[in-house]
Amino acid sequence: MEVPIFMYTKVKGTYDLLPNDARKYSYIEDFLKDTASLFGYEEIRVPILATSDLIHRSTGESSDIVTKETYDFKDRGDRIITLRPEGTAPVIRSIIENKLYATNALPLKLFYMGEMFRYERPQKGRFREFRQFGVEVVGTSSPYMDAEVILLATTIFKDLNINNFKVRLNTLGDDESRNNYRNALKEYFSDKLDSLCEDCKKRFEKNPLRILDCKVDKDSEILLNAPKVSDYLSQKSKDDFEIVKSYLDELDVPYVVDEKLVRGLDYYTNTIFEFELLDSESGQSGTICAGGRYDNLTSDLDGPKLGSIGFAFGLERLISIVNFDFDLTHSINCQFIPIGENAKKNLLKVMQYLRTMGFISEMNYEATSLKGHFKSADSNKARYLIIQGDDELERGVVKVKDKLNNTEEEVDIKDLNNLLDYLMDLENKYLDDISEGE
């Protein structure tokens, strides 16, 4: 009989965030919250589980996400559930279901952060479980807001010292413009179907705009001579797009208009954009942020018609290009070193006191030798070693060793505030030294 070897491994396409990396995520998440807050956004948290109807309806039946990338399953009550593959649809659903558009002033400016799931082949910067940060502004059609949203994303990247990107910008126009353009494309491609790739033949029926996005035929005459969106825009759409561009010019946001840009999800209208990372030393390139206006989504989901715009980016991709050469770990750390059981009991109380005063404090409960305690202090990178044996216990003192200044002194702890004052002095001295050095 075979004895199976059990290996409990992570699910394909997922990853563990070990402390070193989790620290980076926390830092970035805090930064994103702070930056979004400066622009007037509030956080919204919505469930990871969503009804499949919502996801399928909103992202478009023809989108690749729905046709082959969703995690769908039936729950025990026979409900068809989808793990959310993106944030916009669930957030819009929540806004409609909770009638936020009626109880709050418009526009709503919301940001979200959390896990998304897509059943894709994992590769660089792409996972099956990944995290996105995104914003949604709901309830305004002002093109100035389009520009402000792009400015927020730009600010985020620049403040993280990421400068080697450019914004690709386009407009799909309003409903009227889109319909006219769509018809023009259909007419143009109708007698050229044979020369298109297999995928594009399907796109012709479902979403002819996406033929423009085809990578297979991208250099062919057919695509190059295809009708251009700009020729089919209504005056309103043209004017709005001009406003977006002029605002971006005014704020020195680097962008290029790319008439070939369309997006993977079906709900976009008017302004759409992608942030593209330019070739860097790390060799990475590609889209690091994408978004656009979706003026029909709220009504498609049985809510009122509310002009809306948003963007999203993957935290994995962002963090992979942030340069973390600064210290994220500065901390105050006291290692308590008892010699003997009596001192151990006594130090437990002292340790708890220091913790309540904000000092990160630890003790190795298993060490049998002084050497073991000191080794623990090393691996904890403790700055202060607080040592007490029977002798010190009897006299009501501890020895405090400050490894940074390489000093060791006896401190009276009959009044614990005495110890706190002593440590605070050392801390303040350290901070003074730092600021003087700068």
Add this chain to the structure above:
RNA sequence: GCGGCUAUGGCGAAGUUGGUUAACGCACCGGAUUGUGGCUCCGGCAUUUCAAGGGUUCGAGUCUCUUUAGUCGCCCCA
């Protein structure tokens, strides 16, 4: 969904045309040194085992097949 590459201890990795005991480094544990660690030195640390399973062979970590996983491309996407 398609293609390339990879898979050796906790980690990083040697392993020559298949040929007795699977280098080395880091980490870890013990000791020299049980009221002061870090350095140094000594010792320990893969052994029906080289991702799993099958095949070729007198002999397989080395060749072959399958599966799984990782990784990098394509499609698509954040």
